[in-house]
Amino acid sequence: MLKRKKITNFTGADKSSLAFPKKKVKPTTKKKKTSPEKIVQKQVEAYLTILGVRFFHIPDYLLMFIKVTPGVPQYLKNLVSQHFKGLPDLIIWHKNEKGFNHCLLLELKTETGKLSQGQINWHKGLNVSVTYGSDEAMREIDKFIEFCDKN
Secondary structure, three states: OOOOOOOOOOOOOOOHHHHOOOOOOOOOOOOOOOOHHHHHHHHHHHHHHHHOOEEEOOOHHHHHHHHHOOOOOHHHHHHHHHHHOOOOOEEEEEEOOOOOEEEEEEEEEOOOOOOOHHHHHHHOOOOEEEEEOHHHHHHHHHHHHHHHHHO
16 A cells, blocks of 8 residues: 655645646637627628628628617617617618619528518518529629619
């Protein structure tokens, strides 16, 4: 049988760390996961930029910031919750050669995405194009620009 030596006059870390040395743990840096819908959004925005087509998008984080930040007036929080919930992802403008402005309301979804109740309510009475995936969205934009140039 082995005899243990008693540690006396120990200075430094506590004695328990000698029996079970601590593993060095690398600090974890959490990468923010980009949702697939945000990837579609970025691809479509890049496509519109390349085409030189004007568009408008209210980022989700801005709406969330307004809702949760203390000090933001309540009327503004109410405005965001009542009127911006379900707003289409992109509002796209195109001016044709005749000088007429046309507007496309585009809702972007992933291939398996579904509309929320807020989106369904917002889209009532409007001509909102709901597309599934960036390829379908780009085809819809091409059709929109073609329509604008003819009318």
